[in-house]
Amino acid sequence: MRQLPALCHFLPYTCSQVTNPSIDPLREPMELKTYLGRKPDKLEFDENGRLVTKLTPQLVLNVPIMFSAMSFGSISLNACESLARAATQLGIYYNTGEGGLHSSLYRYGKNTIAQVASGRFGVHADYLNAAAALEIKIGQGAKPGIGGHLPGEKVRAEVSATRMIPEGSDAISPAPHHDIYSIEDLRQLIYALKEATNYAKPVIVKIAAVHNVAAIASGIARAGADIIAIDGFRGGTGAAPLRIRDNVGIPIEMAIAAVDTRLKEEGIRHQVSVVAAGSMRNSADIIKAIALGADAVYIATSALIAIGCHMCQKCNTGKCNWGIATQDPQLVKRLNPNIGARRLVNLITAWEHEIKEMLGGMGINSIESLRGNREMLRGVGLTQKEMDILGIKAAGE
Amino acid sequence: MLEYVIIGNSAAAVGAIEGIRQRDNTGSITVISEEPYYAYSRPLISYLLAGTADDKKMAYRDVGFYEDNGVSLLLGVKAVSIDTTSKEVILSNGKAVTYDKLLIATGGKPFVPPMKGGDKKGIYTFIKRDDAERLKAVAKPGTKAVVIGGGLIGLKAAEGLVKCGVDVTVVELADRILSTILDEQAAAMVQEVLEGHNINVILNDTVTEVVGDNTVSGVILKNGQSIECDMVITAIGVRPNTDVAANTDISINRGIKVDDHMRANVEDIYAAGDVAEAYDIVYEDQRVTPIWPNAYMQGEVAGRNMAGDDVVFDSGFARNSISFFGLPMITAGIIKPVGNEYEVTSIVQPDKKVYKKAVFKSNRLVGFIRLTDIDRAGILTGLIKEKIDVSPFKDKLLDEDFGFVYMPKSYRKEKLLGVKRK
Amino acid sequence: MKRVYALEEYCVGCRLCEINCTVAHSESKDIIWAFKVEEPRPLPGILVEEVKPISFGLQCRHCDDAECIKSCITGAMHRDERGAVVCNADKCVGCWTCIMACPYGTIKRNEDKGNVVSKCDLCPDLPQPACVSNCPNEALIYVDRG
Ligand SMILES: Cc1cc2nc3c(=O)[nH]c(=O)nc-3n(C[C@H](O)[C@H](O)[C@H](O)COP(=O)(O)OP(=O)(O)OC[C@H]3O[C@@H](n4cnc5c(N)ncnc54)[C@H](O)[C@@H]3O)c2cc1C
Ligand code: SF4
Ligand code: SF4
DSSP: OOOOOOGGGGOOBOOOOTTSOOOOTTTSOOBOOEEESOOOSSOOBOTTSOBOSOOOOOEEESSSEEEOOOOBTTBOHHHHHHHHHHHHHHTOOEEOGGGOOOGGGGGGGGGEEEEEOTTOTTOOHHHHHHSSEEEEEOOOTTSTTOOEEEOGGGOOHHHHHHHTSOTTOOEEEOSSOTTOSSHHHHHHHHHHHHHHTTTOSOEEEEEEOOTTHHHHHHHHHHTTOSEEEEEOTTOOOSSSOHHHHHHSSOOHHHHHHHHHHHHHHTTOGGGSEEEEESOOOSHHHHHHHHHHTOSEEEESHHHHHHTTOOOOOOGGGTOOTTSSSOOOHHHHTTOOHHHHHHHHHHHHHHHHHHHHHHHHHTTOOBGGGTTTOGGGBEESSOOHHHHHHHTOEETTO | OOEEEEEOOSHHHHHHHHHHHHHOSSSEEEEEESSSSSOBOGGGHHHHHHTOOOHHHHBSSOTTHHHHTTEEEEETOOEEEEETTTTEEEETTSOEEEOSEEEEOOOEEEOOOOOBTTTSBTEEOOSSHHHHHHHHHHOOTTOEEEEEOOSHHHHHHHHHHHHTTOEEEEEOSSSSTTTTTOOHHHHHHHHHHHHHTTEEEEOSOOEEEEEOSSBOOEEEETTSOEEEOSEEEEOSOEEEOOGGGTTSSOOBSSSEEOOTTOBOSSTTEEEOGGGEEEEETTTTEEEOOOOHHHHHHHHHHHHHHHTTOOOOOOOOOOEEEEEETTEEEEEEEOSSOOSTTEEEEEEEEGGGTEEEEEEEETTEEEEEEEESOOTTHHHHHHHHHTTOBOGGGGGGTTSTTOSGGGSOHHHHHHHHHOOOOO | OEEEEEOTTTOOOOOHHHHHHHHHTSSSOOHHHHHHTOSSOOOOSEEEEEETTEEEEEEOOOOTTOHHHHHOSSSOEEEOTTSOEEEOTTTOOOOOHHHHHOTTOOOEEEGGGSSEEEOOOOOTTSSSOHHHHHOTTOOEEEEEOO
C-alpha cells in the first residue's frame, strides 16, 4: 500500500488542564446523538411557541458512526445481516452498497441506507422506500473514477435475484453514471429519488476524496443533496486495481477540512451534513475527523475486522475463510450473524465510550461542540501549507 | 368420583393408569390381575430363562407405582365375566367390582394346537413369567427341547434355552423362520446365526405327535421323522384373550373391536393391547397388533379417553425390534408385499450380515427390514407413522448416512426446530 | 422446557459438539484423557448430519409425547424431574425398541457399556448442555420453545 503519511498520527488533540476543566463521562451526561440532513436556514415559531418551519428529513444516530457501503455480492448475506442487525441495535445505519437489498433484510429497513450506483443493481421502488435514506454513489475512495466488477461466479441465485441480473453473469458497474455529466444532471437524479420516496428520506451523495473535492461538494450541496459522504484514499475494498488504489485520491483529513471550510465560506454548511469515510481505524480517527468538520463517519474495514476479517486479501477469490467476502454456502455459514452483530455492537459501544472519554478530556460534553472545532487539534510534522488547509495550528501554538 | 376398573396388569394396563392420571387424580382405579405380580416386562421372560434378568430388571415400573397412582391391586384374581347392564365385573373369588369405566387389557393367550399326546407332562407354553420359571427349573445342560413354532416367541424361548445349555430343535411350518416380520432373505440370514449357535431349525414341517409315557420323550414330525427330547415348547401363536368378554354383547372379531378412541361397542367399555383389534394405519384395516409399544400406547389413549379426554389412537402398525445372539433387527409394517402397487428396494451385504429393505406404496413408506445396521431405524418408523411423501429422498432411505439432511428443508425445520407446519 | 435446537444455517460441521459431549460424559472431563485413555469412551449424545453445505447437530428432542418412553419394554426409558428423557442403564436390556421408536434417530447403541442405550441427557450437572457451550459458531441454542 502507498506509504503516504497517515495524517491522523500528526493531529494530536488538545486536552483540558486546570483552566478549562475536563469532564468525567462516568459522572456527567455526554451527548453523542447526531442528526444528519439539511438544516433549515432559520427556525420560525408561532405565537404559542410552536415550530412552524417544516423540517427536512434527518437521520438520527446514537453514535456518529455508520457502516459504509458493502454490497451483497461482494460480501455475504450473513455479513450484511450482521451489519444490519448491529445497526438496528445500536441506533445507527448501515449501507447496502450497490448490490440491492436481499428480501430477508427488508425488516432492518429503518436502519438501512440504500445505495444507487452506476450499475443501478437491484434498484426499484420498494428498495428505495424500504430504506431510511438513499445514497447516490459517484465515487469510491479506493478507486476514484473507476467502475466495479463482480465476477459471475459470485452471482449465485440469491445475488442474482437481489441484483436483478442473470445468474452467473458478471455485474459490471460503469465508471460514470451514464446519465450524470454535470451538477444539473446530479440534481435531477437527487430529485428523482426524492420524488420516488415522497421527500421523506434524506439523499446522500458519495464521492471520493480528490483534489477539487471542495468545489464538487459545494455543487452537490447546491444540487439538493442532504448529506455528502467523502471517501478518503485509504478506503478499503477487496476489488480495486492496485495502481489506482495505491496512487489516486487524497487523504480524508485534507478533504474534510477543505470541504468544511469551503461550505462555511459559502454560508451553506448547514444545508448539508458531511460524512467522512475511508480508513477510520479507531475512535481517535473519528474524533479528529469530526473536529476537522465531519458530522459523522462511515466505517467499513474496521467493521469487517470486527466480524472476523483477517485481512488476508483474498476477497477477490470468493474464498473468504471467514464467511465474509464469499458466496460459497459452505463458507458463508461460518459467519453467524448473531455473533457478527454482537461483535459490531461491541466495537461501536467501545468506541462510543472512548469518544466520550476523549470529549471529556477536551472539556466538551457534546459531540456537536466538537464538530469543525479545529482549535482542538494541533499539527506535528506538517508543512505550513498542510496546516493551513487543515485549518489547525502547530503543536505548541 | 369415577370408578375405573382395568382387567389385566401389563403394558396396556400401565398405559391406561398413566393415561387416566394425566387427567383425573381423584377417581379410583382398580386393577384385576390373574398373574400374581406387579406389572413386569413380558418380553424379558426369555432373559429370565437365560438368567440375564433379575426381579429388578423385570419390574416394569418402580415399586411405588401403584401406591403413587392410587391404584388398588387385586393380584392373583381372575375376572370371569362382565355384567354390562349392572356395570360390574365378576371375579373368580365370587366377588364383584362395579365400574364406571372399564378397560379390558387381558392380552393374549397361547394357542396350543390339538396334537396327539398333547396331554403329556413336559409340554410348555412361553408367555408368562411362570412359564419361564417352570422352564428354567427343567432346562438343565444336556437336556433336549423341541420348540414348535419359529416365530418371535418360539425363537426367544429357543435362545433362552440354548443359553441354559439345552439342545434345541425348532420346528416351523412355514418356509422360513420369523415369517411375520422377515422375508426369505432376512430369515435365511438370521437362521444362519441361530444354527451357528447350535439351534437345529426344521422348516416346512410340524409336530404331529408327542411321544412318551407320562412325560415327553420325543416328537414325531409330519414327515415321519422323530426327534428325542425332554421338553416341548408350543409357540405357534398367541390369540387375543377375549374370554372375559364372551357371552356379553361386546363385539369380538379376532380381538375385541375398538374404534379410534379404543372404545368397544358397549358404552363405557374400552379395550387395549393384545386383546384389542384396532385400526392399522399401514394395512388400513382393523387388526390385532400384539406388540408392547402398541399395548402401552393404546392403553394410554384408552385411559385418557376414559377420564374424559378426546384423543385418538393413530399409530397402530406392526413394528418389532429384536435380537438373537447379538444380531439385532428392526422391522415394521408390510415387509413382504403382494400386489404390484408396491415398490421395493433393498441392500444385502452378506459378509456384514447387513440386510435392508424398504417397501413403498404410492410414495409412502409402508414397511422396512433392517438387519444388523439398525441405527436410526426409528426415522423410518416415523416416516411410516406420519405417512410422509418420501419421493424426494426415496433413493437415500437405505443409505448409511440417511437422515434429516436429505429431507426437504421445510419438513426438517418443522421436525427439528419445533416450527409448526401451517 | 428448554431444549437444544440446531441452526443449520450456521453449523459448520466441525463436530466439536460431538467431541465435547463425549468429554462432558467422561469420567475425567478431560479431552485428552477421555479420548486417549478412558475405556470405554462415552458415545456422544449428539450426532452431526452432513451433506455439504448442509449440516446440523441433532440430539434427543426430549419429546413431550416421547415414543421411546412409551415403547420401552422395560421402563428403563423415562422422564426425569427436569423433564429430560433419560435411560436408566440398570434397567435397560438393549432390546433397541427405543431405536425402532425414536422418529429422530437420536438413540445410540452402547455395546461397550453392556448393551445399553446412549443418548442426550441434557447434561444434568452443567448450567447448559456441553454441546451448546462448545459450539464455536453458536449453531446450537438452548431455549424454551414450549
Ligand atoms: C416371550 C415374549 C417376548 C416378547 N417380546 C416382545 C418384544 O421384544 N417386543 C414387543 O414389542 N413385544 C414383545 N412381546 C409382546 C408383548 O409382550 C405384548 O404385546 C404385550 O405384553 C401386550 O401387553 P398387554 O397389556 O396387551 O397384555 P399382556 O402382557 O398379555 O397382559 C395381559 C395380562 O392380563 C391378565 N389377564 C388375562 N385375562 C384376565 C382375566 N380374565 N382376569 C384378570 N387378568 C387377566 C394376564 O394374566 C396378563 O397378566 C413378547 C411377548 C412374549 C410372550
Ligand atoms: S429419544 Fe427420540 S423419541 Fe425419545 S424423547 Fe428423545 S427424540 Fe423423542
Ligand atoms: S434398549 Fe433399553 S431403553 Fe431402549 S427400549 Fe430397550 S430396554 Fe428400553
